[in-house]
Amino acid sequence: MPETTSAPQSLAQLAADGENGGGVPIELIEVSKRYGSTSDAAVDDLTMTIPAGQIVVLLGPSGCGKTTTMRMINRLIEPTSGRITIGEMDARAQKPDELRRHIGYVIQQAGLFPHMTVASNIAQVPQMLGWDGQRITRRVDELLELVGLAPSEFRGRYPRQLSGGQQQRVGVARALAADPPVLLMDEPFGALDPITRESLQDELLRLQEELSKTIVFVTHDVDEALKLGDRIAILDTGSKIVQYATPEEILANPASDYVEQFVGGESSMKLLKLTRVRDVALENAVRTAADEDVAEVRRRMEEAECDWAVVLDDQERPLRWESRADLEDASGPIGDLPSGEEDRIDTVISGRSTLQEAVEALINADQEVVPVVGRRRRYVGAVTLSTVQQAISEVKERERRLRRERLAAGESAVSVTAAPAASGATAEGGDRS
Numbered sequence: 001m002p003e004t005t006s007a008p009q010s011l012a013q014l015a016a017d018g019e020n021g022g023g024v025p026i027e028l029i030e031v032s033k034r035y036g037s038t039s040d041a042a043v044d045d046l047t048m049t050i051p052a053g054q055i056v057v058l059l060g061p062s063g064c065g066k067t068t069t070m071r072m073i074n075r076l077i078e079p080t081s082g083r084i085t086i087g088e089m090d091a092r093a094q095k096p097d098e099l100r101r102h103i104g105y106v107i108q109q110a111g112l113f114p115h116m117t118v119a120s121n122i123a124q125v126p127q128m129l130g131w132d133g134q135r136i137t138r139r140v141d142e143l144l145e146l147v148g149l150a151p152s153e154f155r156g157r158y159p160r161q162l163s164g165g166q167q168q169r170v171g172v173a174r175a176l177a178a179d180p181p182v183l184l185m186d187e188p189f190g191a192l193d194p195i196t197r198e199s200l201q202d203e204l205l206r207l208q209e210e211l212s213k214t215i216v217f218v219t220h221d222v223d224e225a226l227k228l229g230d231r232i233a234i235l236d237t238g239s240k241i242v243q244y245a246t247p248e249e250i251l252a253n254p255a256s257d258y259v260e261q262f263v264g265g266e267s268s269m270k271l272l273k274l275t276r277v278r279d280v281a282l283e284n285a286v287r288t289a290a291d292e293d294v295a296e297v298r299r300r301m302e303e304a305e306c307d308w309a310v311v312l313d314d315q316e317r318p319l320r321w322e323s324r325a326d327l328e329d330a331s332g333p334i335g336d337l338p339s340g341e342e343d344r345i346d347t348v349i350s351g352r353s354t355l356q357e358a359v360e361a362l363i364n365a366d367q368e369v370v371p372v373v374g375r376r377r378r379y380v381g382a383v384t385l386s387t388v389q390q391a392i393s394e395v396k397e398r399e400r401r402l403r404r405e406r407l408a409a410g411e412s413a414v415s416v417t418a419a420p421a422a423s424g425a426t427a428e429g430g431d432r433s
């Protein structure tokens with residue numbers, strides 16, 4: 001008899017099948033919410049697609065409807081009208097309690113139960129799902145490891161025995177307990193000091209690389225949104241989408257004065273923080289080994305129209321720079337030249353560094369050029385200030401071109417930027433992995 005497969009009927013089934021890999025898409029279709037008989041809708045006719053496996057940030061002023069929007073996804077709030085689908089299934093067709101067991105939810109100040117240990121807090125949903133004791137214990141320890149807390153030290157503690165950052169980590173572990181395809185995070189780091197906040201943001205990005213959940217993240221903080229969001233929805237009163245786009249696109253091409261004001265000035269500086277060295281065209285210095293003859297290096301520099309040569313060791317690690325001027329009257333093996341302090345390479349950056357870190361390295365090392373290295377410190381290229389300048393103008397130019405193309409295709413800025421991630425903007429401008 002042929003095997004029959006039927007589409008999953010609930011999020012529970014989908015999660016149990018384990019076929020969603022990371023996340024599932026969420027669609028909000030003409031969703032509105034009115035509280036009581038007030039005339040103004042808290043959410044007014046919102047339509048948006050949240051692509052599977054991405055972090056989508058809802059960013060907007062206080063009271064614009066971010067929390068209401070998020071809570072309608074897990075049915076803590078019921079829409080007045082419209083439809084929400086999660087993994088292509090209608091949220092209304094599922095029992096709210098069951099739905100919520102498969103949607104992780106993290107709020108400010110973690111919301112842990114104070115009278116329960118860390119382990120019991122994390123174990124809540126697995127217990128409701130009827131997992132056996134051993135499986136729960138294993139899962140609790142695995143999750144504590146995942147969020148960077150040693151299980152032996154932390155599983156027996158009570159929330160009051162944790163710092164704010166640790167509580168928040170436990171909150172994230174609890175939300176991930178049943179491996180839900182969707183995580184809702186409502187200002188989860190809002191109450192933390194800036195340093196803890198930044199380290200938890202880094203942790204979230206690291207986790208997301210591993211887990212690829214669909215994450216809806218609410219914040220007021222523009223820098224947090226730019227750092228975490230694969231896409232950002234900038235909202236005005238009534239959760240009206242003013243722009244829905246990648247951080248790069250929002251910075252390079254704000255859709256309106258409202259967005260520009262909201263994101264604030266210094267958009268080029270913000271782009272420096274978003275762009276990674278590995279994603280830009282690096283300078284080509286001529287590579288040379290210590291035993292190569294100066295005349296030959298000079299010839300290759302002329303041929304390549306390169307002002308710099310980099311001397312590498314036998315593992316291709318950068319040792320020092322030589323400029324054309326340095327080599328002008330020299331002869332013999334390049335490694336035998338007397339080299340000044342200023343030529344020695346002490347500072348290197350990795351491809352994962354941001355352009356902002358590259359600029360800092362250039363300034364701190366007081367060098368015109370800084371090498372970029374890959375694994376085992378192997379030389380892969382070099383960055384100068386003009387590399388950085390060029391990269392930023394290219395991002396801006398690319399975003400302008402994409403916008404012109406869209407406008408020429410007759411699409412309005414808002415409707416296009418609110419389209420699903422399959423649009424060209426994401427393919428060309430949005431890959432931040």
Ligand SMILES: Nc1ncnc2c1ncn2[C@@H]1O[C@H](COP(=O)(O)OP(=O)(O)OP(=O)(O)O)[C@@H](O)[C@H]1O
Nearest residue numbers: 035036042060061062063064065066067068069220
């Ligand atoms: N239970 C409620 N009853 C009546 N009105 C409400 C209720 N909850 C929220 N509202 C109103 O709905 C609007 C949107 O509120 P919501 O909490 O979704 O905004 P928000 O963008 O998350 O705000 P904040 O950033 O301050 O948390 C606000 O005007 C708020 O006063």
